[in-house]
Structures are given as C-alpha cells and as structure tokens.
Amino acid sequence: KKEAEEEPNMAGENENTAVTQRKPLLFSISSVVEPTPDVNYDFVSGAYLAGSILALIFYFVQLFCSDQTNDAASDESKSDDGHLSLETMKELAESLEGIYLIFIPFIPCLLWSLIVRAKWKGQLDLKKES
Helix, strand or coil: CHHHHHHHHHHHHHHHHHHHCCCCHHHHHHHHHCCCCCCCHHHHHHHHHHHHHHHHHHHHHHHHHHHHHHHHHHCHHHHHCCCCCHHHHHHHHHHHCCHHHHCCCHHHHHHHHHHHHHHHHHHHHHHHHC
C-alpha cells in the first residue's frame, strides 16, 4: 500500500524536477564542445583531417578530369600520342563525379574537433601545472 501511495508522489516529483532542471539552450550548445576525459582528440582531429584531405583530393581530381575531358573532346589527336583516350577520360570523369560529397562532412567535423582539441589541450596543461 505504501508503494502505491509513493508512486504518484515520485512521478509528481520527477515532473517538477524535470521542469526546474531544464538548462538553457546556450548551456546545451556549450556542452557539445566540452572534451570528454577519456578521448584522445589528437587522434580524432587526425582522422577528420584525413577525411577532409580526401574530400579535397577527390574534388580537384574531378575538376582535372572534367577539364581534360573537355580539352580532349576539342582536340582528339591527343589520344594517339600516349595520353588517355577520350573514352577513358570520360569514363574516369563519370566514375569520380560527386565522390567528394561523401567526404564533405569531415570538414565541419574537423573544425569541431579542433575547437574541442584546443579545450582538451588547455585542460591537460592545467592538470600538469597543478
């Protein structure tokens, strides 16, 4: 009988505490950039850097292939002197088209990880000084 009486009180208390414990939006955003103690942010930043570099490489390869395809289309005599044929360049350009979009999300993640890494390094320096 006591448990049945306590349950409504507990539910009421949980509702009241949930309302009073709501944190402002600014606090919840700042918690996104707070480092977690057991994470090595040097590794995280390095992984995001590698993904960002891949995005840039694929983007510039796509630009290069599309330019080469356009140039080869205007001058088809280049296919006989050792350069890639027009069909091969078109196929390569089509296969690489848009592949950089897979890696684009790494760029904002890299920026986030650099912010968190800076805070993490600051916390490590404070621990070493104390």
